[in-house]
Amino acid sequence: MPSKKINIVLITITLAYPVSAISDYLFTAPPRETPQKGIETYQPIADYLSKSTGEKFIYRQPANWVEYSRGIQNNEYDLVFDGPHFVSWRIQYTQHSVLSKLPQLHVWRVIARSDANDIQTLDDLVGKKICAPKSPNFGMLTMMSHYSNPAREPVHIITKGWKEGFDSVVQGICVAAVMPKTNHRKFDPLLEKTRAIHTHLPYPNQAFTVSPSVPPHLQSKITRLLLSDKGQAAMSKLRDRFSHGANLISAENEEYEGISMVLSRADNFKSAVK
Template identity: 40%
Template sequence: MLTRKLFACLLLSGFFAAPSALADLVFSSPPRESRAKGEEVYQPIADYLSKVTGQKVIYRYPDNWLVYQRDMQKGIYDIVFDGPAFIGWRQDMQGHVPLVKLPGKLSFVLVVKKEQQKIRALRDLAGRSICAFPPPNLATLTVLYEFDNPSRQPLIVETQSFPGAYEGVMNGKCVAGILQTKIYEKLAAERDGTKVIFSSRGVPNQAFTAGPRLVPELKAKITQALLSSEGKVATRKLLAEFKLQDFEPATKEEYAGLGKLLRDVWGFDLAESR
């Protein structure tokens, strides 16, 4: 039987301390929308994942892209929904694993006016203007990756939409424009006047990933939950943003090597990161 004195010593030493609570999991996504919109779309997912995992999942809205990139590089995010370049980087550098993805592949084209005779290939755009989203947008990264000499790259004129990039080419604001392939095909059918000088290969769509603080069993549970009918309800606003109906399983193999697209984005060079 424990004496009163021994019990007091054991209590002070922490022998009878309650087990520490599981740490909260941090969930995030790029700041492509306002904070209010981000919370509207992603908070229901965080709440659902809290229920599924039995751990508190906190949705953290990054105020801007620099904050998002900084916190990602620090390994703060446990669960992330974003594009293939970031997924490939986290997979290589932080041990993240893709869980479920949006269906289909992403590909992009670089276009100029049909009557443009000086620009016939990518190399002809060195030092010339391209209407595009600012990096680290995937479409822009995909094209810039083709220019391996930093001093011989095109100049990015920022636009806020793919139709805006197309219009920039048509009205002479830019020599060329970068567009998602499907969007370009629709715009070209409605308003002819451009030609494609570069087409990228398709890459897997955006996906949820989970980091090393989640054990394999928990990752499997989240995957199954996001693919379930209840998961479809929790993610319906996110799916609606991309006009899609369901997620599908994702694999490490399909995102392998895509982190290289971030080569010229500060802090993401794979060789320097190692």
């Protein structure tokens, strides 16, 4: 390659990532989206942090939940955005620190048809079909954590979305389904077709955590950047999807204490939850 072209390449790299950059930090989120949607949602965040810190943040989407779960347990990720149960596990077992979270509380509801008079409590679901996303979905794990005896628990029917679970209850495919309270209100605002038989206590919402591999001063800087106006703008697609556009807010590790216990029901985490 001619020297002129080499110089141009070096200048381009220097402008994109200043010479002070000394580390590559791996940023990830659960494989809930298609690869393209993942890039659209999370790559702007990685680009913003790289530009603002002088370090290099690389977004990588795991191929599947097995790879994602293994990566979490092996502490392969430096910056992660995901659900409260994973946040709690990383804080407890890999010394991650929470940086910022979605502002709304996470409230799960278990619903049944309005005319299902024999279904009044979670105990009435033993041996009956319930609709929920597959493990390690937080709602599914939260509901199933109510049952301590594998011989006396509901039959889990896997659904791909909250609306599918709701429709399955209305159509009689499942006796009950778990979903966020906000989704239940959206699907049946007047409670004409369904009713709640159980509402779980509220949890803190999805959050960003950072690993000990990121120096404390950089952790503080990332927090400030994410909560700034420019940071909120970089997270616009994330906010549109998960918080109806509301800004993320600061968070504390203590808020997530104990939530990881629901992962004892997750196939890829059973041996990792003590």
